[in-house]
Amino acid sequence: MTRPVIHEEETPEAQHPFTEAWGMFRKNKSAVAALGLLALITFGAIFGPYLYPTDPFEMVWMPFSPPGQEGFLLGTDYLGRDLLAMIINGAKVSLMIGLSAAVMTVFIGVTVGALAGFYRGIVEEVLMRITEFFQVLPTLLFSMVLVALFGASLPMITFAIGIVSWTAVARITRSEFLRIRELEYVMASRASGASNLNLMFGVILPNALPPIIVQSALMVGSAILFEAGLSFLGLTDPNVVSWGQIIGSNRQYILDAGYTVTIPGVAIFVTVLAISLVGDGLNDALNPKLRQR
Amino acid sequence: MSPLLEVKNLRIELTTRDGVAPVIDDLSFTLNPGETMSFVGESGCGKSMTALALMGLLPEKVGRVAAGNIIFDGEDLSQASDERLRAIRGNEISMIFQEPMTSLNPVFTIGEQIAEVLRAHQGLSRKAAWAQSIELLNAVRIPNAKSRVSDYPFQMSGGQRQRAMIAMALACQPKILIADEPTTALDVTVQAQIFDLLTDLRKQTGAAIILITHDMGAVAEMAERMIVMYAGRKAELGPVDQIIEHPRHPYTKGLIECVPHIQSDPSLERHDLVEVPGIVPSLREFGKDQCLFASRCAYLTEACLASRPTEKLFANGQSADCWHAEGL
Known part of the structure; x- marks a missing residue:
């Protein structure tokens, strides 16, 4: 018997997922602009202290010197410290806390969500009840208690923010796992002898990542806001500058020298807005439901 | 030659809302090294369940092997640990699925x-x-x-x-390859290529193939032996050519008759294309002590409703679970 000739089957034209996502992201003009702005802020946070080496704690001039009038671009605060130096140095702290709290959030959330969604049954019951417990806690109050009890160091603040915000990530991860675990390629991996650990983190998680990435990008923004809130209330490390802390310490003078709270406020606003817009762009790029082909 | 795989009196139970249903009821068969064996039957007859049971992949908490043994290379898989099964899956027994x-x-x-x-x-x-x-x-x-x-x-x-x-x-050069409707989702020309490929690869690797399919044409082309499943039970088992030549179970007969092009000699008079009336009974009916095909069968007698048919063996290696097997 002659073997039938195999015609070379046509290869469907499709882009690599990454290229496709970037293409979608690029269509969202505000997200691209926000990404540029964010890059600029990050650059300022990393290299700013070297480019503008004024010590943010040093009293360099008279208090309440208005912006741009006596040689200080953003003026001085109530102790006569250079506000520009404070903003630059505060950016590092705000961004770092935002990022590390988001990392912690993702770490706890993904672990809990993955275990609950994969194993179902009693594991899911217990983990989701714990998640709900953290969801109903008054978040600001709980983290204030933590910081007040254990001291206002940066790691503790990060921990306090992370511990109250991981629930959203856990729920998203769990719902993605519940959906994906039933798909055929998971069964196929199981049939080729993959272990549970491998199935969870090698097979299901990579497919569950898009919404988790979007959520954690937004998490960075909300963590920055949270930190600002805590330090406004004075629950912050007094040895480092952060944007919220600048607002908090100058709040008594809001009527006489409004710029001392407006400027750090604008910094927070712009940064968080940029992060949200980037998150929005990521959502467009990665969320298959919003994708128009 | 000792069989590579021996399934003895396998019973698989699924827990449903209406209670426990035996989706596989007292199934026994053997598979020899390098052999292709085909499972045929309508949807919901337990073909895929058998495959999943062999792999130790029954749906967790819902399905379980209630009785019987699956002996692979001298080892009882129904008793094997998860770890052992994982080492076997994809290595010694592997599976391809319906939807590529x-x-x-x-x-x-x-x-x-x-x-x-x-x-x-x-x-x-x-x-x-x-x-x-x-x-x-x-x-x-x-x-x-x-x-x-x-x-x-x-x-x-x-x-x-x-x-x-x-x-x-x-x-990993498995000893058994389970193909669960490997071509159902593909178009016809590609189907032929895939079957061709499977046949060639079997010759090269010596793997035994369990082919689960609806396609009687594929069965006739690929397999040496076939099992016809109905409602979780074996209806008929035997060499493919013998069964197609002379089915001993009314269900097999129906399945063969509803394929338009299975005649070996095209000059023979063509009879009308028929269907098997009715549908597969629901899970609730499974496990009853009667012939489950009775409601759809043209050869129905009282004996069919009175008790479950026993296996009738024929000299040519065929066996059928029907009270009327000899008469057909």
């Missing part, structure tokens, strides 16, 4: 997925596994394997994906 579109992981390249299996079971290095993946893609006749190996599943057509699945399943 969805049974490959979309976020990894074909090569990564094949290499993963090789690394897990054979302890190959990354590099060796990758080289082996290219070899395997070549063996399943994917053109230009060297560059296609780093393609993602979405860059391949349905037929190519099914070939990649076959490559992955055969990566």
Whole structure:
């Protein structure tokens, strides 16, 4: 018997997922602009202290010197410290806390969500009840208690923010796992002898990542806001500058020298807005439901 | 020659809302090394369940092996630990699925997925596994394997994906390959290529194949023996040519009659195409002590409703579970 000739089957034209996502992201003009702005802020946070080496704690001039009038671009605060130096140095702290709290959030959330969604049954019951417990806690109050009890160091603040915000990530991860675990390629991996650990983190998680990435990008923004809130209330490390802390310490003078709270406020606003817009762009790029082909 | 796989009185129970239903009820068969055996029957007759049970992949908490043994190479798989089963799956028994579109992981390249299996079971290095993946893609006749190996599943057509699945399943040279309706989702020309490929690969590797299908044409072409399943029970078992020549169970007869082109001699008079009336009973009916096909059967007598038919053996190796098997 002659073997039938195999015609070379046509290869469907499709882009690599990454290229496709970037293409979608690029269509969202505000997200691209926000990404540029964010890059600029990050650059300022990393290299700013070297480019503008004024010590943010040093009293360099008279208090309440208005912006741009006596040689200080953003003026001085109530102790006569250079506000520009404070903003630059505060950016590092705000961004770092935002990022590390988001990392912690993702770490706890993904672990809990993955275990609950994969194993179902009693594991899911217990983990989701714990998640709900953290969801109903008054978040600001709980983290204030933590910081007040254990001291206002940066790691503790990060921990306090992370511990109250991981629930959203856990729920998203769990719902993605519940959906994906039933798909055929998971069964196929199981049939080729993959272990549970491998199935969870090698097979299901990579497919569950898009919404988790979007959520954690937004998490960075909300963590920055949270930190600002805590330090406004004075629950912050007094040895480092952060944007919220600048607002908090100058709040008594809001009527006489409004710029001392407006400027750090604008910094927070712009940064968080940029992060949200980037998150929005990521959502467009990665969320298959919003994708128009 | 001792059989490679021996299934003895297998009973699989599924827990449903209406209670426990035996989706596989007292099934026994053997599979010899290098043999192709086909499972035929309508949807919901327990073909896929049998396959999943062999792999130890019954749906957790819902399905379980209630009785019987699955003896593979002298080892009872129904008693084996999870760890042992994991070592067997994909290594000694592997499986390909119905939907090549969805049974490959979309976020990894074909090569990564094949290499993963090789690394897990054979302890190959990354590099060796990758080289082996290219070899395997070549063996399943994917053109230009060297560059296609780093393609993602979405860059391949349905037929190519099914070939990649076959490559992955055969990566560790399994003794048994279970193919669960491997061509149902593909178009007809590609179906022929896949069957052709499976036949060739069986010759090369000596793997036994369990082919689950609706397609009587595929059965006739591929398999030496077949089992006809109905409502979780074996209806008929035997050599394919014998069964097609002379089915001893009314259900088999019906299945063969509803295929339009199975006649070996086209000059014979064609009879009308018939259907098997009715549908497969619901799970609630499974396990009753009567012939479950009775409601759809043209040969119904009182005996059929009184008790479950026993197995009738015939000299040619055929066996049928029907009270009227001799008379058919």
